[in-house]
Structures are given as C-alpha cells and as structure tokens.
Amino acid sequence: MITFFGALLLLIAGYAVYSKFVERVFVIDDSNRTPAYTKRDNFDFVPMNWWRGNMIxxxxxxxxxxxxxxxxxxxxxxxAFIWIVIGTIFAGAVHDYFSGMLSMRHGGAQYPSIVGRYLGNTVKSLxxxxxxxxxxxxxAAFTAGxxxxxxxxxxxxxTVALLIIFGYFLLATLLPINRIIGKIYPLLGGILLFMAVAIGVSLLFQDNPIPNLTLTNLHPQELPIWPLLMVTISCGAISGFHCTQSPIVACTMKRESHGRKIFYGAMVIEGIIALVWAAAGMTFFNGTGGLQEALAQGGPSYVVNEISISLxxxxGGILAILGVIILPITTGDTALRSSRMILTEGLSKFFNMEGKVKVLIVTLSVAAPALFLATIDYTFLWRYVGWTNQVVATVMLWTATMYLLKNKKLHWICGVPALFMTGVVCTYIFYAPEGLHxxxxxxxxxxxxxTxxxxxxxxxxxFIHRHANLAKAANKAA
Known part of the structure; x- marks a missing residue:
C-alpha cells in the first residue's frame, strides 16, 4: 500500500513541479493571440475555458x-506502478504538452503537419x-464494444446500436465543438473521475492489501516486462493517439498558459486513473494469478464489472455499465473528428475545402471504414494498434526534440523519452506475435x-544545430 500512495504522490508532485519546468523550457507568452481567436470560425476554432478544455x-x-x-x-x-509514474511524468505528459502547444503555436496545425515541419515531408507522409x-x-474498436x-x-x-452510435459520431464530428462535446464532456469526465476515486477509496477497506513494490515479474505467463508492459499500458503512461487529439483542444485555448493545465494536467489525471485500476486489478482478485483467471473468463470488461459491483x-454496477458504454464512445467520436481535421488539412493544399458539403464528404470518408471494421471480427487488425500507437508517440517525441534543438532549448526533456520509446517499439516489433515473432x-x-x-x-x-547556431552568432557579430 505504501508503494501505491507513494506513486500517487509522485504523480501529483510531477504536475506541481516538472510541468512548470517543461512550461519554462517551452516559454509561454500570454500576449500571443491563440488560433481560437486568430482563426475563429465557431466550428473547430472556438475559445473555451481551460477547465472545459481539460475535461475534453x-x-x-x-x-x-x-x-x-x-x-x-x-x-x-x-x-506497473513504476511505469505509470515515470511514463506519465517524463514521457506521456511531456508528449501531450508539446503536441498541443506546437499545434497551438502553428495555428492549430494537425499532428502530421507538425511532424513534417520538423522531421521532413517523407516522415509526414508516412x-x-x-x-x-x-x-x-x-x-471502430470503441464502437463495437x-x-x-x-x-x-x-x-x-x-446493428441498430451500431448505427445509433455512428449517428452520434457524425453529429459530434459535424457540429461545432462547443455544441455537443463542449457541453457533455465535463459531465462525463466527472463520472470517470468519480468512478476512479470511489474504487481507490474502496480498496483501502479491503482484506487484501495493495501490494508493495517488487521488481519481480509476477506475470502468470512469464511474459517479459520489457517492452510488453510499455505497450500494454499506453493510455495511463504514454500513447501516440493523444497527439492526434491534442490539436482539437489546441484550437480552443484562450491563452498559452492554459496549456499546462489542459495537456499536462489531463495526462496526469489519466495516470492517476490508471494507477487506481492497476491497484484494483492486483488487489481484488488476490494476486496476478486470480486476475489472469478473471481475464480469461470475460476479458477486461468482466474484470471492471466485477470490481465495480463488488466494491x-x-x-458501481451502474457506473460500470455507463463507463463501458459511454467512455469508449467519447474517444471514438473525437477519433473521427481528428481524422476529419487531418484529412481536411492535407487536402486543403490541393482543393478548396471550405463548405459544409465538403466537410460532410470528408467525414463520411473516414466514418465508412470505421463502421465497416466495427461490424467484422477485426481482432487481427487490433493487434497491430498497440505498437502502431507507440510508434506514433515516438515520432511525436522526436518532433518535439527537433523543435527544441532548432530553438536552442533543453531538447533532452523530449530526446531522452524519445530514445527510450525508440527502444520499446524497435524491440516490440521484432518480438511480438504481430511483429516478426x-x-x-x-x-x-x-x-x-x-536504438x-x-x-x-x-x-x-x-552537433549540426550547435554548429548552425554558432555560425549564425558569428554572422551577427560580423
């Protein structure tokens, strides 16, 4: 139990201390007008309060x-506690902060455009x-369940349930962000937080104590910690999907100083939620062996349902049902919204993408394959999402590293986690069954x-950037 509380305090301390350090490295300036004002269209670019942006x-x-x-x-x-804490503070939250702030600094640019600016057009296309x-x-995955x-x-x-969910997806994607997403997400965020807090408090009164730290691998199947744990726990530590979502909120920021609360803060909250549920999984079923049996019986949804109802x-049963139904949908709708924004930005170089009809066509072009995948057994495809997700995260960290290098800032705050994640994805691709096995x-x-x-x-x-900076300084002096 000491390990759990220590990890919780470290996550809070990480936000209180390290997030401010990261913010100072980035250098904010509230005198700059954000894209929410300079590009305001009352659709994607709409000024919103920071707390609403944080919940979204x-x-x-x-x-x-x-x-x-x-x-x-x-x-x-x-x-797993170690990875959640270290991953959240030094990798995931930094990743989310830079993906959001770089989007904001570049006029609400989408993730691929940011990558292209700092890593080149070849990487951007890929x-x-x-x-x-x-x-x-x-x-698709967050619709089928x-x-x-x-x-x-x-x-x-x-089929009817699927169509209803996709009907909502289309509304959430096609309507201004402050119409549906901006109104209901704070309420749904409250449900997510309440569920985590209630489970966490209930664990303190259970007969089985939350286990303390041991570096021993307790996996019942003896699967290696490196790199599998870093791919298994992505949301809650670091996830590449986040950098596709951050630009959505970056287009609604009122001032640059809100970025720390919105992006770094949301990731720390997610880390705390992951910490609670990891502790619940280890404790409720009396060890990893019992957890493995429960997962074999009905998968993660069964485990979550059992824990919620019992505690x-x-x-708890109502919250579990609401969570399993609503929470995936709130990720699925913005997944399509970000897809629409990425595709629109890419096509705008070749076509005039203004107009509601064109927005609808682009939306349907990404919604159709998602709907199709949700109707079939696409488990074999989903197996590739894990490492693909972390590859995207790694590229974002290298993008932020190049940004810091070019601007003569402390690039190692992104370079070190980028190098770490490079090792993770390179090893995973060669080892995993969906890789080269x-x-x-x-x-x-x-x-x-x-690596x-x-x-x-x-x-x-x-060395290249150092030499270039020295040359610029010499030219100025001359």
Missing amino acids: QLLNIAGLGPIYGAVMGALYGPV ITVVSLVLSVLVA PAQLIAQLTPLSF LGTL LSYKLSVMIGFSL AVVLGWYVRQI
Whole structure:
C-alpha cells in the first residue's frame, strides 16, 4: 500500500513541479493571440475555458484506455506502478504538452503537419497514413464494444446500436465543438473521475492489501516486462493517439498558459486513473494469478464489472455499465473528428475545402471504414494498434526534440523519452506475435542496436544545430 500512495504522490508532485519546468523550457507568452481567436470560425476554432478544455482532453485521450490497459498491465505486478509514474511524468505528459502547444503555436496545425515541419515531408507522409489508420481503428474498436453491450442489455440489435452510435459520431464530428462535446464532456469526465476515486477509496477497506513494490515479474505467463508492459499500458503512461487529439483542444485555448493545465494536467489525471485500476486489478482478485483467471473468463470488461459491483454495489454496477458504454464512445467520436481535421488539412493544399458539403464528404470518408471494421471480427487488425500507437508517440517525441534543438532549448526533456520509446517499439516489433515473432534475446539485441543507430543520428543532429547556431552568432557579430 505504501508503494501505491507513494506513486500517487509522485504523480501529483510531477504536475506541481516538472510541468512548470517543461512550461519554462517551452516559454509561454500570454500576449500571443491563440488560433481560437486568430482563426475563429465557431466550428473547430472556438475559445473555451481551460477547465472545459481539460475535461475534453481527458475524455479524448482516456475513454477506457487507462482502465483496460491498466488492468492488463496489472498482470506484471507492482512494477506497473513504476511505469505509470515515470511514463506519465517524463514521457506521456511531456508528449501531450508539446503536441498541443506546437499545434497551438502553428495555428492549430494537425499532428502530421507538425511532424513534417520538423522531421521532413517523407516522415509526414508516412505518419499521415499511420495516424488516419490508427484513428479509424480506435473509432471502430470503441464502437463495437459499446454496441455489443447495448444489444445485450436492451431489445436493440447490435446493428441498430451500431448505427445509433455512428449517428452520434457524425453529429459530434459535424457540429461545432462547443455544441455537443463542449457541453457533455465535463459531465462525463466527472463520472470517470468519480468512478476512479470511489474504487481507490474502496480498496483501502479491503482484506487484501495493495501490494508493495517488487521488481519481480509476477506475470502468470512469464511474459517479459520489457517492452510488453510499455505497450500494454499506453493510455495511463504514454500513447501516440493523444497527439492526434491534442490539436482539437489546441484550437480552443484562450491563452498559452492554459496549456499546462489542459495537456499536462489531463495526462496526469489519466495516470492517476490508471494507477487506481492497476491497484484494483492486483488487489481484488488476490494476486496476478486470480486476475489472469478473471481475464480469461470475460476479458477486461468482466474484470471492471466485477470490481465495480463488488466494491460499490448497485451504484458501481451502474457506473460500470455507463463507463463501458459511454467512455469508449467519447474517444471514438473525437477519433473521427481528428481524422476529419487531418484529412481536411492535407487536402486543403490541393482543393478548396471550405463548405459544409465538403466537410460532410470528408467525414463520411473516414466514418465508412470505421463502421465497416466495427461490424467484422477485426481482432487481427487490433493487434497491430498497440505498437502502431507507440510508434506514433515516438515520432511525436522526436518532433518535439527537433523543435527544441532548432530553438536552442533543453531538447533532452523530449530526446531522452524519445530514445527510450525508440527502444520499446524497435524491440516490440521484432518480438511480438504481430511483429516478426523472433526470440526474446535476439529481439532485444536488434532493438538496442537500432536504438543505438538512432542515438547516433540524435548526437549528429545536436552537433549540426550547435554548429548552425554558432555560425549564425558569428554572422551577427560580423
């Protein structure tokens, strides 16, 4: 239990201290007019209060991610606490902050455009495709689950439930952000927070204590911690999907100083939610072995339902049902909204994308494949989302690193986590079943070798930019 409370305090301290350090490195200026005013269209660009932006960001990036992922990650034991704390403070929250603030600084630019500006057009083209595929898969995954549950609990068929959810998706995507998303997300965010707090408090009164830190891998199947834990717990530590969502809120910021509260703050809140559910998974079923049996019986949704009903009674059952239905939908709708914004921005270089009809056509072009994937057994595709998600996160961290390098700032705050995540994705791709499925030892060797190559590129970039800055200084002096 000491480990759990220590991790909780570290997350809070991370926001209180490290977020301010990151903000100072970025250098904010509230005299700058934000895109919410300079590009105001009362559609995507609408000024909103920071607390509303924080709740929208939280629901955009969270959904069931920090619950399901944390429950699965709890199979590794208390070592999951370490990853949630370190990942959130030094990687995930930094990743989210820079993805949002760079979007704001560049007029509400979408993630691929930011990547292209600092890593080149080749990487931009690749990441545009990857981002759209990731968003469509997320929208599909976070539609099928709620539709299945609605079909089980009501007279509605799965198909009807699916169409109703997608009908809402279209409304949320096509209407101004302050019409639906801006109004209901604060309420739904409150449900998510209440659920986490109630579960956390209830754990303190259970017979089974929350386990303390041990570096021993407690996974029942003895799966390796590196790199699987870092991919299993993505939402709640670091997730590439977040950088596709941050520009949505960046277009609504009233001032630059709100960025720390919105982006860094939402990620810390998500880390706390993941911490609570990881602790619940380890504790409620009396160890990782019991958790594994529960997951085998009905998956993460069964585990969440059992924990909620047992600890919170009827209220817990209602919250569990609301959570499993509503929270994924709040991520799916903004996944389509970000897809529409990315595609619109990309096409605007070739076509005039103004007009409601064109917006509708672009929206349907990303909604159609998501709807199709939600109707089939796409489990084999979903297996690729995990590492794809972390590849996107890694690219965003390198993008922020290049931004800091070019502006002569402390680039290591992004460069170190970027290098760490490079090692994660390189090793995972070679080891995982959906990758090349090589032996663990060989995968680690290849992963670290590729990371060393990237490190060499990073060091070279440092010297290149240092030389360029010295040359500029010399020219000015002359």
